[in-house]
Structures are given as C-alpha cells and as structure tokens.
Amino acid sequence: MITFENIEQFNSQEPTVVTIGTFDGVHVGHRKIINRLTASAKANNLKSTILTFFPHPRMVLQQNTDLKLITTLSEKKSILEKTGLDQLFVHPFTREFSRLSALEFVRDILVEKLNAKKVIIGYDHRFGRNRTATIKDLIEFGSLFNFEVEQISAEEIDEVSISSTKIRNALNEGDIHTANTYLGYEFMLNGTIVKGKGLGRQIEFPTANLQIEENYKLIPKNGVYVVRSSIENRTIYGMMNIGVNPTVNGTQRTIEVHFFNLEKDLYGQQFQIDLLTRLRDETRFDSLDALREQLKKDKKNALAHIEKREI
Structure with a gap:
C-alpha cells in the first residue's frame, strides 16, 4: 500500500476504483467494503484506492465536539496496510476544502487527481459544499465524466454505522469483548x-x-x-x-x-x-x-x- 498525505500534488497515471470515508476503527463492516473494493480493482485492472480525511471532518466543522476516535491515524494506516489496498490518500480536511462544490470535488479530485473509473459509495453518501449532493448526483457526474458508480446497500451501510457506534459505546463501558468482536481484532x-x-x-x-x-x-x-x-x-x-x-x-x-x-x-x-x-x-x-x-x-x-x- 502506498500512502499519500495530500492529494493536491498527485495525478494518477493509472485508473482507479475509489471509495470515500473516515473508516474509523477499520472494523469488520469496513473490511467488507474494502474487500469489495480490492476485488473490483483486480477484476477491472484498476488501482484500489481509499480517500479519507484528517482531521475528522467533525473536528473541523464542529469546534466544540468531544469526538474520540477508535483508531489514531497511524493505527488506521497500519490496519489498512494489511487489507491488500493499493493506495491510501489522507487529505487534510479544512474549512476551505469543505466548501468545494460537488462539481469541483468530482471533477478536480475524483477525476483529475484520482483518475477514478469506478466509485463504490454508500446509498446515503452526501458530498460537496454543505453536503447537498447525493448519490443520484454522483451517478449523473459519472455519466458526464465516464466513471461507474456502485452503491453500497442500506443494510451494509447500517452495519458499518451500527458497528462504529457499538464499538465506541462498548469501549466507554469497558466491554472489550464486544468491541473486539466488532473490530475483528484486539x-x-x-x-x-x-x-x-x-x-x-x-x-x-x-x-x-x-x-x-x-x-x-x-x-x-x-x-x-x-x-x-x-x-x-x-x-x-x-x-x-x-x-x-x-x-x-x-x-x-x-x-x-x-x-x-x-x-x-x-x-x-x-x-x-x-x-x-x-x-x-x-x-x-x-x-x-x-x-x-x-x-x-x-x-x-x-x-x-x-x-x-x-x-
């Protein structure tokens, strides 16, 4: 796995399949999505790519947040290294970046920087300034910029969300057995x-x-x-x-x-x-x-x- 700390200085010469998310904990639910990503990459001769952000967007946009994360950035990288992922982009999340329009994000980041030919994303994913664009908009952008969009089902997204919540709750309650079960590791x-x-x-x-x-x-x-x-x-x-x-x-x-x-x-x-x-x-x-x-x-x-x- 190759890790890039900033997407701005990067232009992929090879076509990619991309998924986007925070992937805090890289738990069992996350790894199902990553397995789908890496399998799609192999089947279509693409580079499996995750685009994530640091700091966590809530830490930037909600100044008084007391958000605690399951994994530090270095821990997340270490776990992802073992998944067979080709590329990890950890882009700095800033207020300026959050103001990119949906078109700017798709055109400038997914297409021009990452050379995305396929995007695997949750059915409820929202993006762009004020998170106003939906997966329907992404599919339309895909037609315009020639990339495929594969939806992650509601059941799978709920599983990921529930897992993250249960892990945090379990850790706060000292229930290590439950946390480790959902994480798939200690x-x-x-x-x-x-x-x-x-x-x-x-x-x-x-x-x-x-x-x-x-x-x-x-x-x-x-x-x-x-x-x-x-x-x-x-x-x-x-x-x-x-x-x-x-x-x-x-x-x-x-x-x-x-x-x-x-x-x-x-x-x-x-x-x-x-x-x-x-x-x-x-x-x-x-x-x-x-x-x-x-x-x-x-x-x-x-x-x-x-x-x-x-x-």
Missing part, C-alpha cells in the same frame, strides 16, 4: 513509555506508564485489563490499569502496564498494547497492602485468561 493503544511515580515498584508490581500523544484517541473505561504486547519479537502478556490511582488519592488519569516475567528498562520506547479482556473496575483500597493483595488476585485471574486463550 483494540489497541499506542504510545511511549514514560516515568511514573514508582508506586508499582513499591508494592512489587512495577508498571510502565503509557503516554498517548493523540488527545483524540478513545481511552476505554477506567479499570484493570488483561493485555498483550510485543517486545523484541516476543509476545509479552500483562495487566493494565486505566484510572487515577484512588488508593493514593491520585487525580490524573494514567495508563499503567505491569508486564509478566519482564525485567527491562522500557523508558522512551514505543509500544502497542492490545486489550484482551477487562478484569474489574478501578477501586480505592484502604491501604497499599490491600492493593497489593488485590493485584495478586488480578494476576492470577489474568494468567488464567491467557492460558485459556492459548489452549
């Missing part, structure tokens, strides 16, 4: 390991503090999770706490991971943490000793879950 957090207060080491459960750069990334409900990562090509399991450390009167939300069977300086390293299941809510304990005893139980439960997964 929900991930990517960040850098930074120094914490060292509390974990005091109670025999040293933790690596994960700092996530992207403030728009959706962080699941506070609690204790079973997680997996890869360190030097080795799969490592552990348990992770998302929360404020109420036992020591903490106020700042942190993400702390205790890896099993790992004694290594991880500071400054980039990590992907996959969330496998949720063990419990974050709880305030009467003492550090009580917290330590609970963490021992958490580790036992986590190891039992991991053993069950690997059978």
Whole structure:
C-alpha cells in the first residue's frame, strides 16, 4: 500500500476504483467494503484506492465536539496496510476544502487527481459544499465524466454505522469483548513509555506508564485489563490499569502496564498494547497492602485468561 498525505500534488497515471470515508476503527463492516473494493480493482485492472480525511471532518466543522476516535491515524494506516489496498490518500480536511462544490470535488479530485473509473459509495453518501449532493448526483457526474458508480446497500451501510457506534459505546463501558468482536481484532493503544511515580515498584508490581500523544484517541473505561504486547519479537502478556490511582488519592488519569516475567528498562520506547479482556473496575483500597493483595488476585485471574486463550 502506498500512502499519500495530500492529494493536491498527485495525478494518477493509472485508473482507479475509489471509495470515500473516515473508516474509523477499520472494523469488520469496513473490511467488507474494502474487500469489495480490492476485488473490483483486480477484476477491472484498476488501482484500489481509499480517500479519507484528517482531521475528522467533525473536528473541523464542529469546534466544540468531544469526538474520540477508535483508531489514531497511524493505527488506521497500519490496519489498512494489511487489507491488500493499493493506495491510501489522507487529505487534510479544512474549512476551505469543505466548501468545494460537488462539481469541483468530482471533477478536480475524483477525476483529475484520482483518475477514478469506478466509485463504490454508500446509498446515503452526501458530498460537496454543505453536503447537498447525493448519490443520484454522483451517478449523473459519472455519466458526464465516464466513471461507474456502485452503491453500497442500506443494510451494509447500517452495519458499518451500527458497528462504529457499538464499538465506541462498548469501549466507554469497558466491554472489550464486544468491541473486539466488532473490530475483528484486539483494540489497541499506542504510545511511549514514560516515568511514573514508582508506586508499582513499591508494592512489587512495577508498571510502565503509557503516554498517548493523540488527545483524540478513545481511552476505554477506567479499570484493570488483561493485555498483550510485543517486545523484541516476543509476545509479552500483562495487566493494565486505566484510572487515577484512588488508593493514593491520585487525580490524573494514567495508563499503567505491569508486564509478566519482564525485567527491562522500557523508558522512551514505543509500544502497542492490545486489550484482551477487562478484569474489574478501578477501586480505592484502604491501604497499599490491600492493593497489593488485590493485584495478586488480578494476576492470577489474568494468567488464567491467557492460558485459556492459548489452549
């Protein structure tokens, strides 16, 4: 897959089949559309192409939005890389871009830049300034500019929309099983390991503090999770706490991971943490000793879950 960060400097010399969308999460419903895109590309000797935008349009057009995304831009690219897609365009979304008329968008972007010979799009897709143009208009533009339009059915579009909503709701409720089922893979957090207060080491459960750069990334409900990562090509399991450390009167939300069977300086390293299941809510304990005893139980439960997964 070749990724382009701006469409303005690009003119495709090869004909393409294009779909357009945010593809947040690149979940099971999205991948059905992408599979249709790549199959159509192979059958018609076209380049399979996704046109997406960053920032998310709602972040630009709705200034007070508290929108959180399932995947960061880099995570989305990584997942799309595995789908067999030929080309990904991540065009900067601005207010100026949003004011393109439907004709300008089709003529200047789809036809002149992307050389689209086929567009696969949802039946309810709207585009152009104020999103006034419909798929009917797109079909008419297709006749004018010589490209085919294939509609994605209402059922498939509803499936995509429902999946995205259910994933966000599930993550906000700590329901990792449901989120992972709709995603088709384990929900991930990517960040850098930074120094914490060292509390974990005091109670025999040293933790690596994960700092996530992207403030728009959706962080699941506070609690204790079973997680997996890869360190030097080795799969490592552990348990992770998302929360404020109420036992020591903490106020700042942190993400702390205790890896099993790992004694290594991880500071400054980039990590992907996959969330496998949720063990419990974050709880305030009467003492550090009580917290330590609970963490021992958490580790036992986590190891039992991991053993069950690997059978």
